[in-house]
Amino acid sequence: MVAYDVIFCIKSDTESDENICTNGQWDCADFDCPGTCSVEGGSHIRTYDNQLYRFNGECSYVLSKVCRQSLFTVHGELRSCNQNDGETCLVEIVLVLHNTQTTQVLSIKPNGEVNDNSQIAELPYHTSNFTVFQPTTFYIIVQTTIGLQLTVQLVPIMQVYIHLDTSYMGRTCGLCGNYNNIQKDDYRTGNGMIARLPTTFANTWQSRKNCKPVPNLFIDPCTHSIQNEPFASFFCSKLQDQTEIFSACHSKVDVLNFYENCLFDACVCKNQQDCMCAALSSYVRACNEKGIHLDGWRTNLCDSYKNACPESMEYQYLIETCQPTCKSLSVPDPSCIVNFTAIDGCVCKAGTYMKNPDECVEIDACPCYNMGSPVNPGDKVNKNEVTCTCIKGRLICEAREKYRIDCKPPMTYFNCSVEPEGSIGVECLRSCQTLNVDCYSIECISGCVCPGDLLADGTGSCVPSNKCTCIYNDKIYQHLETATIGCSLCTCKNRKWDCEKGEMLGVCTVYGEGNYITFDSRQYRYSGQCEYTLVQVLCELSTYLQDHLSISKSITYCNIFAKQYFGNETPFRAGRHFTDHANH
Incomplete structure:
Protein backbone atom coordinates (compact mmCIF):
# COMPACT_ATOMS: atom_id res chain seq x y z
CA MET A 1 0.00 0.00 0.00
CA VAL A 2 1.24 3.48 -0.89
CA ALA A 3 0.35 6.47 1.30
CA TYR A 4 -1.47 9.37 -0.31
CA ASP A 5 1.27 11.89 0.53
CA VAL A 6 3.83 10.26 -1.74
CA ILE A 7 4.24 11.67 -5.26
CA PHE A 8 4.96 9.24 -8.06
CA CYS A 9 6.24 10.36 -11.41
CA ILE A 10 7.84 7.85 -13.74
CA LYS A 11 8.68 9.27 -17.15
CA SER A 12 9.52 5.95 -18.73
CA ASP A 13 10.52 2.41 -17.93
CA THR A 14 14.19 3.35 -18.20
CA GLU A 15 13.81 5.90 -15.42
CA SER A 16 11.61 3.86 -13.09
CA ASP A 17 14.60 2.69 -11.08
CA GLU A 18 15.28 6.28 -9.98
CA ASN A 19 12.48 5.95 -7.41
CA ILE A 20 13.88 3.68 -4.70
CA CYS A 21 12.15 2.41 -1.57
CA THR A 22 14.58 2.41 1.37
CA ASN A 23 13.56 1.42 4.91
CA GLY A 24 9.90 2.02 4.18
CA GLN A 25 10.46 5.42 2.55
CA TRP A 26 10.70 6.48 -1.06
CA ASP A 27 13.87 8.13 -2.26
CA CYS A 28 12.64 9.89 -5.39
CA ALA A 29 14.41 11.51 -8.31
CA ASP A 30 13.55 15.18 -8.70
CA PHE A 31 11.97 16.06 -12.04
CA ASP A 32 8.75 17.72 -13.11
CA CYS A 33 5.84 15.70 -14.43
CA PRO A 34 2.93 16.82 -16.60
CA GLY A 35 -0.11 17.23 -14.36
CA THR A 36 -3.17 14.98 -14.65
CA CYS A 37 -6.41 15.52 -12.76
CA SER A 38 -9.43 13.26 -13.08
CA VAL A 39 -13.09 13.07 -12.13
CA GLU A 40 -14.21 9.42 -12.21
CA GLY A 41 -17.42 7.68 -11.27
CA GLY A 42 -19.22 10.99 -10.68
CA SER A 43 -17.60 11.54 -7.29
CA HIS A 44 -13.93 10.42 -7.23
CA ILE A 45 -11.49 13.28 -7.79
CA ARG A 46 -7.73 12.88 -8.11
CA THR A 47 -5.74 16.14 -8.04
CA TYR A 48 -2.65 17.00 -10.06
CA ASP A 49 -0.63 16.10 -6.96
CA ASN A 50 -2.26 12.65 -6.75
CA GLN A 51 -4.48 13.52 -3.78
CA LEU A 52 -7.63 11.38 -3.95
CA TYR A 53 -10.92 12.40 -2.38
CA ARG A 54 -14.64 11.74 -2.80
CA PHE A 55 -17.21 14.49 -3.31
CA ASN A 56 -20.89 14.10 -4.23
CA GLY A 57 -21.55 17.53 -5.69
CA GLU A 58 -24.81 19.25 -6.63
CA CYS A 59 -23.66 22.13 -8.79
CA SER A 60 -21.20 23.24 -11.43
CA TYR A 61 -17.67 23.51 -10.01
CA VAL A 62 -14.34 24.98 -11.07
CA LEU A 63 -12.21 21.93 -11.70
CA SER A 64 -9.11 23.86 -12.72
CA LYS A 65 -8.05 27.37 -13.66
CA VAL A 66 -5.00 29.62 -13.62
CA CYS A 67 -5.40 31.47 -10.33
CA ARG A 68 -4.09 34.96 -11.00
CA GLN A 69 -4.58 35.12 -14.74
CA SER A 70 -7.66 34.89 -16.98
CA LEU A 71 -6.35 32.21 -19.31
CA PHE A 72 -8.63 29.17 -19.01
CA THR A 73 -11.21 27.63 -16.69
CA VAL A 74 -12.47 24.05 -16.74
CA HIS A 75 -15.91 23.61 -15.17
CA GLY A 76 -17.52 20.28 -14.31
CA GLU A 77 -21.19 19.85 -13.41
CA LEU A 78 -22.07 17.15 -10.87
CA ARG A 79 -25.71 16.22 -10.23
CA SER A 80 -27.76 13.54 -8.52
CA CYS A 81 -28.74 11.03 -11.16
CA ASN A 82 -30.92 8.02 -11.95
CA GLN A 83 -33.31 9.00 -9.14
CA ASN A 84 -31.00 7.14 -6.85
CA ASP A 85 -30.01 8.38 -3.37
CA GLY A 86 -26.28 9.01 -2.99
CA GLU A 87 -25.47 8.63 -6.69
CA THR A 88 -24.00 11.63 -8.50
CA CYS A 89 -22.94 11.87 -12.14
CA LEU A 90 -20.74 14.16 -14.18
CA VAL A 91 -23.24 15.68 -16.63
CA GLU A 92 -21.25 18.38 -18.44
CA ILE A 93 -17.71 19.64 -19.03
CA VAL A 94 -17.24 23.30 -19.97
CA LEU A 95 -13.94 24.80 -21.10
CA VAL A 96 -13.71 28.59 -21.09
CA LEU A 97 -10.75 30.15 -22.92
CA HIS A 98 -10.01 33.81 -22.33
CA ASN A 99 -7.95 36.23 -24.37
CA THR A 100 -7.74 40.00 -24.64
CA GLN A 101 -10.58 40.29 -27.14
CA THR A 102 -12.98 37.35 -26.84
CA THR A 103 -14.08 34.50 -24.63
CA GLN A 104 -14.65 31.09 -26.17
CA VAL A 105 -16.89 28.59 -24.37
CA LEU A 106 -16.74 24.90 -25.33
CA SER A 107 -19.19 22.47 -23.72
CA ILE A 108 -19.37 18.66 -23.90
CA LYS A 109 -22.34 16.56 -22.76
CA PRO A 110 -22.61 12.82 -21.99
CA ASN A 111 -24.33 12.09 -25.31
CA GLY A 112 -21.29 13.43 -27.18
CA GLU A 113 -22.85 16.77 -28.15
CA VAL A 114 -20.21 19.49 -28.46
CA ASN A 115 -21.06 23.19 -28.53
CA ASP A 116 -18.79 26.13 -29.28
CA ASN A 117 -20.32 29.35 -27.94
CA SER A 118 -23.75 27.65 -27.94
CA GLN A 119 -23.41 26.52 -31.58
CA ILE A 120 -23.30 22.77 -32.28
CA ALA A 121 -19.84 21.75 -33.49
CA GLU A 122 -19.46 18.87 -35.94
CA LEU A 123 -16.42 16.74 -35.13
CA PRO A 124 -13.60 16.89 -35.96
CA TYR A 125 -13.75 20.59 -35.14
CA HIS A 126 -10.86 23.01 -35.39
CA THR A 127 -10.39 26.66 -34.33
CA SER A 128 -7.35 28.83 -33.73
CA ASN A 129 -7.58 27.97 -30.02
CA PHE A 130 -8.28 24.23 -29.97
CA THR A 131 -8.97 21.01 -31.86
CA VAL A 132 -11.84 18.72 -30.84
CA PHE A 133 -12.10 15.20 -32.22
CA GLN A 134 -13.45 11.74 -31.39
CA PRO A 135 -10.80 9.02 -31.87
CA THR A 136 -13.35 6.38 -30.82
CA THR A 137 -17.04 6.39 -29.97
CA PHE A 138 -16.04 6.11 -26.30
CA TYR A 139 -13.97 9.32 -26.01
CA ILE A 140 -13.74 12.96 -27.09
CA ILE A 141 -10.39 14.77 -26.92
CA VAL A 142 -9.85 18.53 -26.76
CA GLN A 143 -6.33 19.72 -27.56
CA THR A 144 -5.68 23.43 -26.93
CA THR A 145 -2.82 25.64 -28.04
CA ILE A 146 -1.97 26.63 -24.44
CA GLY A 147 -0.70 23.32 -23.03
CA LEU A 148 -4.07 21.98 -21.85
CA GLN A 149 -5.69 18.74 -23.02
CA LEU A 150 -9.05 17.28 -22.00
CA THR A 151 -9.93 13.61 -22.46
CA VAL A 152 -13.67 13.13 -21.94
CA GLN A 153 -14.93 9.57 -21.59
CA LEU A 154 -18.53 8.98 -22.71
CA VAL A 155 -18.98 5.18 -22.41
CA PRO A 156 -20.23 3.71 -20.18
CA ILE A 157 -20.49 6.95 -18.15
CA MET A 158 -18.99 10.41 -18.39
CA GLN A 159 -15.53 10.85 -16.85
CA VAL A 160 -12.86 13.48 -17.52
CA TYR A 161 -9.07 13.64 -17.47
CA ILE A 162 -7.36 17.05 -17.48
CA HIS A 163 -3.72 17.16 -18.62
CA LEU A 164 -1.56 20.24 -18.01
CA ASP A 165 1.88 21.26 -19.21
CA THR A 166 4.55 21.67 -16.51
CA SER A 167 4.61 25.43 -17.14
CA TYR A 168 1.44 25.63 -15.01
CA MET A 169 3.07 24.14 -11.89
CA GLY A 170 2.09 26.09 -8.79
CA ARG A 171 -0.29 28.34 -10.75
CA THR A 172 -3.60 26.43 -10.67
CA CYS A 173 -6.55 26.27 -8.30
CA GLY A 174 -9.95 24.57 -8.13
CA LEU A 175 -11.02 21.01 -7.30
CA CYS A 176 -7.89 19.70 -9.06
CA GLY A 177 -5.59 21.46 -6.61
CA ASN A 178 -2.61 23.73 -7.12
CA TYR A 179 -0.18 21.36 -8.94
CA ASN A 180 2.89 22.03 -6.81
CA ASN A 181 3.85 18.43 -5.83
CA ILE A 182 2.58 19.05 -2.28
CA GLN A 183 -0.56 17.15 -1.36
CA LYS A 184 -1.24 18.68 2.03
CA ASP A 185 -2.19 22.07 0.57
CA ASP A 186 -4.47 20.76 -2.20
CA TYR A 187 -7.62 21.68 -0.25
CA ARG A 188 -7.03 25.39 -0.74
CA THR A 189 -10.37 27.20 -0.85
CA GLY A 190 -11.40 30.03 -3.10
CA ASN A 191 -10.40 32.59 -0.45
CA GLY A 192 -6.92 31.12 -0.03
CA MET A 193 -7.46 29.17 3.21
CA ILE A 194 -6.65 25.46 3.48
CA ALA A 195 -9.71 23.43 4.48
CA ARG A 196 -9.57 20.36 6.68
CA LEU A 197 -12.32 18.46 4.89
CA PRO A 198 -12.64 17.94 1.11
CA THR A 199 -16.37 18.80 1.16
CA THR A 200 -15.72 22.17 2.80
CA PHE A 201 -13.01 22.81 0.22
CA ALA A 202 -15.12 21.75 -2.79
CA ASN A 203 -18.14 23.86 -1.78
CA THR A 204 -16.04 27.03 -2.16
CA TRP A 205 -15.44 26.28 -5.84
CA GLN A 206 -19.07 26.37 -6.99
CA SER A 207 -19.38 28.02 -10.43
CA ARG A 208 -23.00 28.96 -9.82
CA LYS A 209 -23.81 30.88 -6.69
CA ASN A 210 -27.44 29.72 -6.55
CA CYS A 211 -26.35 26.23 -5.43
CA LYS A 212 -26.58 25.09 -1.84
CA PRO A 213 -23.46 23.75 -0.07
CA VAL A 214 -23.26 19.97 0.07
CA PRO A 215 -23.28 18.58 3.64
CA ASN A 216 -20.26 16.66 4.84
CA LEU A 217 -21.71 13.14 5.02
CA PHE A 218 -20.16 9.78 4.20
CA ILE A 219 -22.12 6.56 4.05
CA ASP A 220 -20.66 3.28 2.84
CA PRO A 221 -23.18 2.25 0.15
CA CYS A 222 -22.20 -1.42 0.33
CA THR A 223 -23.36 -1.64 3.96
CA HIS A 224 -26.72 -0.09 3.00
CA SER A 225 -27.29 -1.93 -0.27
CA ILE A 226 -27.26 -5.59 0.60
CA GLN A 227 -28.66 -6.51 -2.81
CA ASN A 228 -25.87 -4.65 -4.66
CA GLU A 229 -22.92 -5.75 -2.54
CA PRO A 230 -22.52 -9.32 -3.94
CA PHE A 231 -22.33 -8.02 -7.51
CA ALA A 232 -19.81 -5.33 -6.53
CA SER A 233 -17.60 -7.71 -4.54
CA PHE A 234 -17.54 -10.38 -7.23
CA PHE A 235 -16.64 -8.20 -10.20
CA CYS A 236 -14.48 -5.58 -8.46
CA SER A 237 -12.36 -8.32 -6.88
CA LYS A 238 -11.11 -9.11 -10.39
CA LEU A 239 -8.92 -6.04 -10.05
CA GLN A 240 -6.98 -7.56 -7.15
CA ASP A 241 -7.03 -11.19 -8.27
CA GLN A 242 -3.51 -12.32 -9.15
CA THR A 243 -4.90 -14.76 -11.71
CA GLU A 244 -6.80 -12.10 -13.64
CA ILE A 245 -5.50 -9.99 -16.52
CA PHE A 246 -5.22 -6.87 -14.31
CA SER A 247 -2.40 -8.41 -12.28
CA ALA A 248 0.03 -7.66 -15.12
CA CYS A 249 -0.16 -4.01 -14.10
CA HIS A 250 -0.02 -4.33 -10.31
CA SER A 251 3.71 -3.59 -10.18
CA LYS A 252 3.21 -0.31 -12.03
CA VAL A 253 -0.12 0.99 -10.72
CA ASP A 254 -1.33 0.40 -7.17
CA VAL A 255 -4.76 -1.19 -7.43
CA LEU A 256 -6.16 -0.43 -3.97
CA ASN A 257 -7.78 2.96 -4.67
CA PHE A 258 -9.31 1.70 -7.91
CA TYR A 259 -10.71 -1.36 -6.12
CA GLU A 260 -12.28 0.79 -3.37
CA ASN A 261 -13.79 3.17 -5.95
CA CYS A 262 -15.17 0.20 -7.88
CA LEU A 263 -16.88 -1.18 -4.77
CA PHE A 264 -18.35 2.21 -3.89
CA ASP A 265 -19.70 2.87 -7.38
CA ALA A 266 -21.03 -0.63 -8.02
CA CYS A 267 -22.91 -0.50 -4.72
CA VAL A 268 -24.32 3.02 -5.04
CA CYS A 269 -25.21 3.03 -8.75
CA LYS A 270 -28.57 2.10 -10.13
CA ASN A 271 -26.90 0.84 -13.31
CA GLN A 272 -24.32 -1.35 -11.60
CA GLN A 273 -22.80 -2.68 -14.81
CA ASP A 274 -22.05 0.82 -16.13
CA CYS A 275 -20.38 2.00 -12.93
CA MET A 276 -18.39 -1.18 -12.45
CA CYS A 277 -17.06 -1.16 -16.01
CA ALA A 278 -16.22 2.54 -15.77
CA ALA A 279 -14.17 1.82 -12.64
CA LEU A 280 -12.33 -1.02 -14.38
CA SER A 281 -11.67 1.20 -17.41
CA SER A 282 -10.14 3.81 -15.10
CA TYR A 283 -7.56 1.28 -13.93
CA VAL A 284 -6.90 0.19 -17.52
CA ARG A 285 -6.30 3.82 -18.47
CA ALA A 286 -3.84 4.29 -15.61
CA CYS A 287 -2.00 1.20 -16.85
CA ASN A 288 -1.94 2.55 -20.40
CA GLU A 289 -0.25 5.69 -19.08
CA LYS A 290 2.52 3.46 -17.71
CA GLY A 291 2.86 1.56 -20.97
CA ILE A 292 1.01 -1.57 -19.80
CA HIS A 293 -1.76 -2.52 -22.24
CA LEU A 294 -4.34 -5.02 -21.01
CA ASP A 295 -5.80 -6.39 -24.23
CA GLY A 296 -8.85 -8.57 -23.64
CA TRP A 297 -9.78 -7.15 -20.23
CA ARG A 298 -13.45 -6.73 -21.21
CA THR A 299 -13.95 -10.44 -21.92
CA ASN A 300 -16.65 -11.89 -19.63
CA LEU A 301 -16.75 -8.59 -17.73
CA CYS A 302 -17.80 -5.70 -19.95
CA ASP A 303 -18.47 -7.30 -23.34
CA SER A 304 -21.76 -5.50 -23.93
CA TYR A 305 -20.14 -2.16 -24.85
CA LYS A 306 -17.81 -3.56 -27.47
CA ASN A 307 -20.63 -5.67 -28.90
CA ALA A 308 -22.77 -2.53 -29.24
CA CYS A 309 -20.57 -0.94 -31.89
CA PRO A 310 -22.43 0.39 -34.96
CA GLU A 311 -22.61 -2.05 -37.86
CA SER A 312 -19.93 -0.29 -39.91
CA MET A 313 -17.50 -0.18 -36.97
CA GLU A 314 -15.49 -2.57 -34.85
CA TYR A 315 -14.16 -2.51 -31.30
CA GLN A 316 -10.44 -2.13 -30.62
CA TYR A 317 -8.61 -2.16 -27.30
CA LEU A 318 -5.76 0.14 -28.24
CA ILE A 319 -6.24 3.38 -30.17
CA GLU A 320 -3.46 6.00 -30.12
CA THR A 321 -4.14 8.06 -33.25
CA CYS A 322 -6.97 9.85 -35.05
CA GLN A 323 -9.47 7.94 -37.16
CA PRO A 324 -9.43 8.15 -40.96
CA THR A 325 -12.34 10.39 -41.93
CA CYS A 326 -13.87 11.34 -45.26
CA LYS A 327 -13.16 14.98 -44.42
CA SER A 328 -9.45 14.29 -44.00
CA LEU A 329 -9.29 13.23 -47.66
CA SER A 330 -10.14 16.80 -48.72
CA VAL A 331 -8.37 18.87 -46.07
CA PRO A 332 -5.52 18.15 -43.61
CA ASP A 333 -6.71 16.91 -40.21
CA PRO A 334 -4.93 18.70 -37.31
CA SER A 335 -6.16 16.05 -34.87
CA CYS A 336 -3.81 13.51 -36.44
CA ILE A 337 -0.77 15.21 -34.89
CA VAL A 338 -2.22 15.18 -31.36
CA ASN A 339 -0.64 12.77 -28.86
CA PHE A 340 -2.90 11.18 -26.26
CA THR A 341 -2.99 8.25 -23.84
CA ALA A 342 -4.11 5.02 -25.49
CA ILE A 343 -7.88 4.48 -25.32
CA ASP A 344 -10.40 1.89 -26.50
CA GLY A 345 -13.72 2.01 -28.31
CA CYS A 346 -15.48 1.59 -31.63
CA VAL A 347 -13.59 2.68 -34.76
CA CYS A 348 -13.99 2.32 -38.51
CA LYS A 349 -13.18 -1.05 -39.98
CA ALA A 350 -9.96 -1.34 -41.96
CA GLY A 351 -10.15 0.38 -45.34
CA THR A 352 -13.19 2.51 -44.46
CA TYR A 353 -13.57 6.17 -43.53
CA MET A 354 -15.79 7.92 -41.00
CA LYS A 355 -18.56 9.84 -42.72
CA ASN A 356 -20.66 10.57 -39.61
CA PRO A 357 -19.94 9.98 -35.90
CA ASP A 358 -21.42 6.47 -36.04
CA GLU A 359 -21.10 5.65 -39.75
CA CYS A 360 -18.09 4.50 -41.78
CA VAL A 361 -18.12 4.03 -45.56
CA GLU A 362 -15.89 2.85 -48.39
CA ILE A 363 -13.80 5.58 -49.98
CA ASP A 364 -16.05 5.62 -53.08
CA ALA A 365 -18.98 6.74 -50.90
CA CYS A 366 -17.05 9.55 -49.18
CA PRO A 367 -18.28 13.11 -49.78
CA CYS A 368 -15.80 15.87 -50.57
CA TYR A 369 -15.54 19.23 -48.83
CA ASN A 370 -15.31 22.58 -50.57
CA MET A 371 -14.68 25.50 -48.21
CA GLY A 372 -16.23 23.45 -45.39
CA SER A 373 -19.38 22.44 -47.30
CA PRO A 374 -19.96 18.78 -48.27
CA VAL A 375 -20.09 17.74 -51.92
CA ASN A 376 -21.70 14.38 -52.68
CA PRO A 377 -19.75 11.73 -54.61
CA GLY A 378 -19.97 12.40 -58.36
CA ASP A 379 -21.25 15.97 -57.96
CA LYS A 380 -19.45 18.84 -59.69
CA VAL A 381 -18.50 22.27 -58.37
CA ASN A 382 -16.75 25.27 -59.92
CA LYS A 383 -13.54 26.37 -58.25
CA ASN A 384 -11.63 29.34 -59.67
CA GLU A 385 -13.32 28.88 -63.07
CA VAL A 386 -12.33 25.21 -63.16
CA THR A 387 -14.86 22.35 -62.98
CA CYS A 388 -14.12 19.86 -60.21
CA THR A 389 -15.74 16.47 -59.58
CA CYS A 390 -15.98 14.70 -56.21
CA ILE A 391 -14.20 11.35 -56.62
CA LYS A 392 -13.19 9.16 -53.67
CA GLY A 393 -13.39 12.00 -51.18
CA ARG A 394 -11.27 14.43 -53.22
CA LEU A 395 -12.22 17.13 -55.70
CA ILE A 396 -10.55 16.28 -59.01
CA CYS A 397 -10.33 19.42 -61.14
CA GLU A 398 -9.97 19.68 -64.90
CA ALA A 399 -6.65 21.11 -66.02
CA ARG A 400 -7.96 23.07 -69.00
CA GLU A 401 -5.45 23.49 -71.82
CA LYS A 402 -5.92 27.25 -71.91
CA TYR A 403 -4.57 27.55 -68.38
CA ARG A 404 -1.44 25.64 -69.36
CA ILE A 405 -0.94 27.87 -72.46
CA ASP A 406 -1.46 31.05 -70.44
CA CYS A 407 1.48 30.27 -68.20
CA LYS A 408 4.32 32.50 -69.38
CA PRO A 409 7.67 30.65 -69.40
CA PRO A 410 9.39 29.82 -67.17
CA MET A 411 6.10 29.55 -65.22
CA THR A 412 4.44 26.11 -65.20
CA TYR A 413 0.90 24.98 -64.46
CA PHE A 414 0.36 23.55 -60.96
CA ASN A 415 -2.62 21.14 -60.90
CA CYS A 416 -3.78 20.58 -57.31
CA SER A 417 -5.98 17.61 -58.26
CA VAL A 418 -2.98 15.46 -59.16
CA GLU A 419 -0.73 16.62 -56.33
CA PRO A 420 -0.38 14.92 -52.89
CA GLU A 421 -2.82 15.80 -50.12
CA GLY A 422 -1.92 19.02 -48.33
CA SER A 423 -0.09 20.54 -51.31
CA ILE A 424 0.06 24.33 -51.60
CA GLY A 425 -0.81 26.02 -54.89
CA VAL A 426 -1.03 29.59 -56.14
CA GLU A 427 -2.84 30.72 -52.98
CA CYS A 428 0.64 30.88 -51.43
CA LEU A 429 2.59 31.72 -54.59
CA ARG A 430 6.16 32.74 -53.76
CA SER A 431 6.60 36.22 -55.19
CA CYS A 432 8.76 39.31 -54.77
CA GLN A 433 5.87 41.08 -53.03
CA THR A 434 5.04 38.24 -50.56
CA LEU A 435 8.48 36.81 -49.85
CA ASN A 436 8.44 37.73 -46.15
CA VAL A 437 4.70 37.33 -45.60
CA ASP A 438 3.36 34.21 -43.86
CA CYS A 439 0.65 32.40 -45.80
CA TYR A 440 -2.02 30.03 -44.47
CA SER A 441 -3.53 27.69 -47.05
CA ILE A 442 -7.16 26.66 -46.55
CA GLU A 443 -7.33 24.82 -49.86
CA CYS A 444 -5.00 24.17 -52.78
CA ILE A 445 -5.68 26.39 -55.83
CA SER A 446 -4.34 25.42 -59.26
CA GLY A 447 -2.54 27.95 -61.45
CA CYS A 448 0.78 29.20 -62.82
CA VAL A 449 3.77 28.96 -60.47
CA CYS A 450 7.49 29.62 -60.74
CA PRO A 451 9.82 26.60 -60.80
CA GLY A 452 12.58 25.99 -58.30
CA ASP A 453 13.80 29.00 -56.32
CA LEU A 454 12.47 31.58 -58.78
CA LEU A 455 9.93 34.15 -57.58
CA ALA A 456 6.91 35.63 -59.36
CA ASP A 457 7.74 39.21 -60.37
CA GLY A 458 4.17 40.51 -60.55
CA THR A 459 4.11 40.76 -64.35
CA GLY A 460 3.41 37.10 -65.07
CA SER A 461 7.05 36.04 -65.21
CA CYS A 462 9.74 34.80 -62.80
CA VAL A 463 13.00 36.28 -61.53
CA PRO A 464 15.84 35.09 -59.26
CA SER A 465 15.44 36.03 -55.61
CA ASN A 466 18.34 38.52 -55.86
CA LYS A 467 16.73 40.43 -58.75
CA CYS A 468 13.25 41.02 -57.41
CA THR A 469 10.93 43.71 -58.70
CA CYS A 470 9.64 46.69 -56.71
CA ILE A 471 6.22 48.26 -56.60
CA TYR A 472 5.20 51.92 -56.35
CA ASN A 473 1.72 53.35 -56.92
CA ASP A 474 0.56 49.88 -58.04
CA LYS A 475 3.14 49.84 -60.82
CA ILE A 476 5.80 47.12 -61.11
CA TYR A 477 9.41 48.23 -61.63
CA GLN A 478 12.14 45.84 -62.71
CA HIS A 479 15.37 45.38 -60.81
CA LEU A 480 17.63 48.48 -61.32
CA GLU A 481 14.79 50.47 -62.93
CA THR A 482 14.39 54.05 -61.63
CA ALA A 483 11.36 56.06 -60.55
CA THR A 484 10.69 59.49 -59.08
CA ILE A 485 9.23 59.08 -55.63
CA GLY A 486 8.35 62.32 -53.90
CA CYS A 487 11.34 64.60 -54.35
CA SER A 488 13.85 61.82 -54.85
CA LEU A 489 15.13 59.71 -57.72
CA CYS A 490 14.95 56.08 -56.57
CA THR A 491 16.36 52.86 -57.99
CA CYS A 492 14.75 49.42 -57.51
CA LYS A 493 17.34 47.10 -55.97
CA ASN A 494 15.99 43.63 -55.16
CA ARG A 495 12.54 44.48 -53.75
CA LYS A 496 13.71 47.68 -52.03
CA TRP A 497 13.94 51.27 -53.21
CA ASP A 498 17.33 52.98 -52.97
CA CYS A 499 16.66 56.73 -53.10
CA GLU A 500 19.13 59.56 -53.69
CA LYS A 501 19.44 62.07 -50.89
CA GLY A 502 20.08 65.08 -53.18
CA GLU A 503 17.40 67.73 -53.72
CA MET A 504 15.18 67.69 -56.79
CA LEU A 505 13.02 70.35 -58.45
CA GLY A 506 9.56 70.70 -56.99
CA VAL A 507 6.49 70.68 -59.18
Missing part, protein backbone atom coordinates in the same frame (compact mmCIF):
# COMPACT_ATOMS: atom_id res chain seq x y z
CA CYS A 508 3.37 72.83 -58.83
CA THR A 509 0.46 72.05 -61.13
CA VAL A 510 -2.49 74.14 -62.28
CA TYR A 511 -5.12 72.46 -64.42
CA GLY A 512 -8.75 72.79 -65.52
CA GLU A 513 -10.80 75.57 -63.98
CA GLY A 514 -9.24 76.41 -60.66
CA ASN A 515 -7.59 73.05 -59.77
CA TYR A 516 -4.23 73.25 -57.98
CA ILE A 517 -1.62 70.77 -56.74
CA THR A 518 1.03 72.42 -54.55
CA PHE A 519 4.73 71.62 -54.37
CA ASP A 520 3.92 69.44 -51.32
CA SER A 521 1.26 67.48 -53.25
CA ARG A 522 -1.69 69.11 -51.51
CA GLN A 523 -4.68 69.28 -53.86
CA TYR A 524 -7.35 72.00 -53.72
CA ARG A 525 -9.82 73.98 -55.86
CA TYR A 526 -10.18 77.79 -55.97
CA SER A 527 -12.04 79.95 -58.51
CA GLY A 528 -10.86 83.56 -58.11
CA GLN A 529 -11.87 86.72 -59.99
CA CYS A 530 -8.47 88.35 -60.10
CA GLU A 531 -4.88 87.91 -61.25
CA TYR A 532 -2.88 85.80 -58.78
CA THR A 533 0.76 84.99 -58.40
CA LEU A 534 1.46 81.25 -58.40
CA VAL A 535 4.98 81.43 -56.99
CA GLN A 536 6.99 84.01 -55.03
CA VAL A 537 10.52 83.86 -53.62
CA LEU A 538 11.35 85.59 -50.31
CA CYS A 539 8.20 87.68 -50.26
CA GLU A 540 7.40 90.25 -47.57
CA LEU A 541 4.50 88.46 -45.92
CA SER A 542 2.91 91.41 -44.11
CA THR A 543 2.82 93.63 -47.22
CA TYR A 544 1.19 91.05 -49.49
CA LEU A 545 -1.24 89.91 -46.80
CA GLN A 546 -2.51 93.47 -46.30
CA ASP A 547 -2.72 94.21 -50.00
CA HIS A 548 -4.65 91.02 -50.66
CA LEU A 549 -7.04 91.42 -47.75
CA SER A 550 -7.98 94.86 -48.94
CA ILE A 551 -9.18 93.24 -52.16
CA SER A 552 -10.68 90.02 -50.77
CA LYS A 553 -12.34 90.89 -47.49
CA SER A 554 -15.16 88.44 -48.05
CA ILE A 555 -12.86 85.43 -48.47
CA THR A 556 -12.07 83.40 -45.37
CA TYR A 557 -9.27 81.34 -46.98
CA CYS A 558 -6.98 83.57 -49.01
CA ASN A 559 -4.07 82.63 -51.29
CA ILE A 560 -1.29 85.23 -51.17
CA PHE A 561 0.54 85.67 -54.49
CA ALA A 562 2.96 88.14 -56.00
CA LYS A 563 4.16 88.72 -59.54
CA GLN A 564 7.66 89.25 -60.84
CA TYR A 565 8.75 90.31 -64.35
CA PHE A 566 11.93 89.58 -66.29
CA GLY A 567 12.22 91.75 -69.40
CA ASN A 568 9.31 91.18 -71.74
CA GLU A 569 8.54 87.75 -70.25
CA THR A 570 6.48 87.00 -67.15
CA PRO A 571 7.56 83.58 -65.84
CA PHE A 572 6.36 82.30 -62.44
CA ARG A 573 8.86 81.28 -59.79
CA ALA A 574 8.96 79.74 -56.32
CA GLY A 575 6.19 80.82 -53.95
CA ARG A 576 3.98 80.02 -50.95
CA HIS A 577 0.36 79.22 -50.22
CA PHE A 578 -1.22 80.97 -47.24
CA THR A 579 -4.50 80.45 -45.40
CA ASP A 580 -5.98 83.25 -43.37
CA HIS A 581 -8.51 82.51 -40.61
CA ALA A 582 -8.87 86.17 -39.49
CA ASN A 583 -12.25 87.83 -39.12
CA HIS A 584 -12.86 90.25 -41.94
